[in-house]
Amino acid sequence: MSAAEPVKASAPSRLGRTGRARFGALCAYALLLTGSVVMLIPLVWLVRSSFMGLGQIFIFPPEWIPDPWQWDNYPKALTTIPFVRYFFNTLFILVPTVVGTVITAALAAFGFSRLSWPGRDWVFGVLLSALMLPYAVTLIPTFLLWARIGLINTYWPLVLPDWFGGSIFYVFLLRQFFLTLPRELDEAAIIDGANPLQVLRHVVVPLSRPALITVAIFTALFEWNDFLGPLIYLNDSRQFTLALGLAEFTGLYTSQWHLLMAASTVVIAPVLVLFLFAQRYFIEGITLTGIKA
Amino acid sequence: MACAAPAVLGFVFWQLGPIVASLLIALTDWRIAATPNWIGLDNFQQILTGDRLFRKSLGVTAYYALGSVPLRLLAAFVLAVLLNQKIRGLPIFRTIFYLPSIVPLIASSVLWIWLFNPDFGLLNAILTPLGVPRLQWIYGTRTVIPALILMSMWDIGPMMIIFLAGLQGVPRQFYEAVEIDGGNPWHKMRHVTIPMVTPTILFNLILSVIGTMQTFVQAYVMTEGGPDNASLLYVLYLYNKAFEQSQMGYASALAWVLFVIIAGLSVLLFRSSSRWVYYAGR
Numbered sequence: 042m043s044a045a046e047p048v049k050a051s052a053p054s055r056l057g058r059t060g061r062a063r064f065g066a067l068c069a070y071a072l073l074l075t076g077s078v079v080m081l082i083p084l085v086w087l088v089r090s091s092f093m094g095l096g097q098i099f100i101f102p103p104e105w106i107p108d109p110w111q112w113d114n115y116p117k118a119l120t121t122i123p124f125v126r127y128f129f130n131t132l133f134i135l136v137p138t139v140v141g142t143v144i145t146a147a148l149a150a151f152g153f154s155r156l157s158w159p160g161r162d163w164v165f166g167v168l169l170s171a172l173m174l175p176y177a178v179t180l181i182p183t184f185l186l187w188a189r190i191g192l193i194n195t196y197w198p199l200v201l202p203d204w205f206g207g208s209i210f211y212v213f214l215l216r217q218f219f220l221t222l223p224r225e226l227d228e229a230a231i232i233d234g235a236n237p238l239q240v241l242r243h244v245v246v247p248l249s250r251p252a253l254i255t256v257a258i259f260t261a262l263f264e265w266n267d268f269l270g271p272l273i274y275l276n277d278s279r280q281f282t283l284a285l286g287l288a289e290f291t292g293l294y295t296s297q298w299h300l301l302m303a304a305s306t307v308v309i310a311p312v313l314v315l316f317l318f319a320q321r322y323f324i325e326g327i328t329l330t331g332i333k334a
Numbered sequence: 335m336a337c338a339a340p341a342v343l344g345f346v347f348w349q350l351g352p353i354v355a356s357l358l359i360a361l362t363d364w365r366i367a368a369t370p371n372w373i374g375l376d377n378f379q380q381i382l383t384g385d386r387l388f389r390k391s392l393g394v395t396a397y398y399a400l401g402s403v404p405l406r407l408l409a410a411f412v413l414a415v416l417l418n419q420k421i422r423g424l425p426i427f428r429t430i431f432y433l434p435s436i437v438p439l440i441a442s443s444v445l446w447i448w449l450f451n452p453d454f455g456l457l458n459a460i461l462t463p464l465g466v467p468r469l470q471w472i473y474g475t476r477t478v479i480p481a482l483i484l485m486s487m488w489d490i491g492p493m494m495i496i497f498l499a500g501l502q503g504v505p506r507q508f509y510e511a512v513e514i515d516g517g518n519p520w521h522k523m524r525h526v527t528i529p530m531v532t533p534t535i536l537f538n539l540i541l542s543v544i545g546t547m548q549t550f551v552q553a554y555v556m557t558e559g560g561p562d563n564a565s566l567l568y569v570l571y572l573y574n575k576a577f578e579q580s581q582m583g584y585a586s587a588l589a590w591v592l593f594v595i596i597a598g599l600s601v602l603l604f605r606s607s608s609r610w611v612y613y614a615g616r
Contacts, residue, residue, distance in 0.1 A: 065519065069416045076413060077430045083488065084433070086456045087445050103459045145340040152337030161338075168341060171349045173540075175548055175596050177569050178589045179348065181576050182355035188366075205344025212341055237337070266438040268551050273577055284440045288555055291444050298448050305441040316436045320429060327492050328499040 087309075091115070091302035098298050111299065118303040121294070126279070127286035134271075134282065135264040137200050142207030142260045143253055149206045150215030151241045155227055165216075171209045176269075184273055198274045199267075203260070211256045217329050218252035219245060255326035258319055265312060283308050353593075356586045364583035377587035388588065390563050391571040392595075394479065398567060399546045401483040407538060410490040414497035415527070428495075435491035443555040446485045447472070450556075472557050475564040482552055482565060493538050500534030501527065532611040540603050547596055568592055 085105075090098055091114055092107040119125070152158075153165045187198040206212050222245065230240045246253065271282045281289065287308050294300055316323065360377055364370035381388050413431055417424055434442070449456045450471035458468055471481040508526045517525070550569040553559055559566035559574075572592070576585035 066419065066421065069419045069421060073413075073416050073421070073427050076416075077427060080430055080434055080488065082456070083442075083445060083449055084437075086449060090448065099454050101454055101459065102463070103454065103456065145344075148337045149341030152339075152341075156337065164338070164342065168345050171345060173544060173597075173600060174349060174353070175544065175589070175593050177548055177572055178356050178593045179352035181582055181586050181589060182352040182359060183348065184576075185355075185359070185364075185582060186352075202344065202348050204340065205347060206341030207344075209341070209345070241337070262436070266440070268438075268440050268555075284438060287440050287444060291447075291555065298451075298454075301444055302448065305444045308441045309437050312436050312438060313433065316433065317429070320425075320432075323432070324428070324495055327495045 087302050087306060090298055091306045093299050095297070095299055114299050114303040115307070118290075118300040119307065121300070122286055122290050122304075124283070124286060124304070124307065127281050127283045130280055131265060131282040131284075134196050134199050135261055138203045138207075138264050139257050139260045141200070141204035142211055143257050145204055145206045146211040146215055146256055147241070147246065147249075147253060149212045150219055151237075151245060153212065154216045154219040155224075155240070155245065156237055168209050169213060172213070180269075180273075187274065193274060194277050194280065195274075196280070199264075199270050207256075207260060211259065214256060214326060214329055215249070215252055218249055222248055251322060251325060252329070254319070255322040255329075258315065258322050259326060262312065262315070356589055359583055360587035360590050362583040364581075364586075366580040366582065370583065373583070377584050378591070380584070381587055381591060387563065387566065387571060388591075391566045391568045394564065394566050395547055395549075395568040397479050398482060398549065399543065401480065402486040402546050403539070403542050405483065405487060406490050406493060406542060407535065409487055410493035410538070411497050411531075411535075413490070413494045414501055415523075417494075417498055418501040428498075431494055432491035435489045439551045440555060442485075442488070443552050446552075447556050450481055472565070473561060475562050478557060478561065478565045482549075482556075485552065486546070486549075493542065496538055497531065497534055500531040504530040529612045532607075533613060536603065536607050536611050540600055543599055543603070544596055547592070547599075 089105055089107060092110045092112070093114075094107075094109075094111050097104060097108065153161060183198070187193055192198060226244050226248075227240050230244050235243065266284060267282070268284045268288070271285045272288075275281060275285065278289065287304055290304050291301060359370075361372060361374060362370040363373050363376075417427060417431075421427070437445075450473075452458055452468060452470050452473060455471070457471065462468055470477050472478045504527060508530070509522050512522050512526060548569050549567050550573065553565050553567040553570045554573065557565040559570050568588075569592075572585050572588045575581045575588060
């Protein structure tokens, strides 16, 4: 590479400036389309398999369109294992977890952004270091603690920790958002006689609805997907969550691929719908924590 | 200050306390049923000198991380650059590329077992007609880790979004300056884009190293560490010691070794960053 090269590149080329730009855009589209197909094919394969009969699923080379469409794969998959019960079990963990995380993370974020007290940023820095901590280290002592108290096979180990600010990640996300709100609003409210909690309740929370929704969605998603937590704390199959239920089902029905795919689709579908409707909260939430980190 | 109390207490209860406890437990022969005895550094000595599976799982994990992290970073970066070309339909492409990372890991594990099926799976159905010999994927000792790396490439959504945000923060004038100097798109990439997003690269790199070193669900559900321990990822080995063999002391020592390795890697990456990360503000 010589220094003279940029000069050469600026000489008029056969394509010209706009021609070259158009060619570049075309290449970008081609790559993006290819990438999209690659990303989507596994999901198409999932849904296609979930509607097929065992005969058709084991044809090689494979067929793409179910013939006939076996709708009863779904009721069959969902009744061989009590998926409805697992669904309500999951909600029973998810709802209090989301509520606890949003409330306590908002409180903490408020304390770390809008109030000033000695050592505030230092304490926050220490808390933030938990983001880098491998979960494997805290796993065993936490388990032994819950075992000692005798709360294995209850939902307490899965819910209670989230009433302590949830993951520091959420406190961080909300703090980043709160810092973007103008301080004058707090000051005006304080002059009007509001105490800090009232400022949080009536000034900060109404303005932070998107960030709070983001935290609620991330928490809900985490709980819906969580596997390791329920795996170690829940041994009684009557208490299983959907994630555990799907794993149990996989162990029992190996090679019943049509049923396994139907069950997987049922576990995936609510999440995908949530994502499609609430996409902007995902994007904004990730962007907020990613950029300013 | 009282507002932050729950979070501070949470840190003490669920992070700090357990870390300290973990170190203490690692110095015992703690099993669920029996009274634990102090055994000093015996666990660590056993891990570092006599444990064949520890070495195996560390090697497997390193192999997996060395494959998965750079490939995912590269793919996420390329996609973000493409999406940043002021392209029509950006929201649709962004949705599509993000979608797979929403899929619950347990469900995507079940799905990928089926995709990897050597006889009727999608991957061999696509590759065999192209002349590729029929691969065993997660059922072969030599293909299982590459297969899991391939699967991890499906989950690059959040990384891509973070890159995209970083790219959008690059001031337009910098590109114009390159154009005035007669630079081509490669020069823009090499001398503006890459230097300007190095902080984002560092952020993605560190978080994905920490996450990838602790991969568990895929190995637990898809391979159970097999065949022949070829996919015995570190956390799966730790889980087996703790919750299958209830050797809590030994497993805690394993956790601390992992902690030290991850912390060491993070420090190395941060240290190295002064050589290759460019902060516009400084």
